[in-house]
Amino acid sequence: MTRKDYVAFAQIVKELNEFRYDNVMVVAAAKMARLFAQDNDRFDAERFFDACGINAEHAATADRNMWGR
Numbered sequence: 263m264t265r266k267d268y269v270a271f272a273q274i275v276k277e278l279n280e281f282r283y284d285n286v287m288v289v290a291a292a293k294m295a296r297l298f299a300q301d302n303d304r305f306d307a308e309r310f311f312d313a314c315g316i317n318a319e320h321a322a323t324a325d326r327n328m329w330g331r
Contacts, residue, residue, distance in 0.1 A: 292324045
């Protein structure tokens with residue numbers, strides 16, 4: 263995937279957040295970030311969460327709770 267793809271996904275999450283901000287969106291963004299990081303070693307999850315309008319610490323907590331880490 264390219265930066266353009268990551269930006270497009272972040273925009274989708276951000277738009278959905280404006281409609282419905284809750285843990286579902288945070289978990290979805292955390293899952294996307296995990297997948298994108300596996301795809302690209304240079305992927306910046308904090309930058310992605312910022313573009314999504316999601317607090318990076320909240321996303322990290324959701325990710326840890328989801329994966330048990």
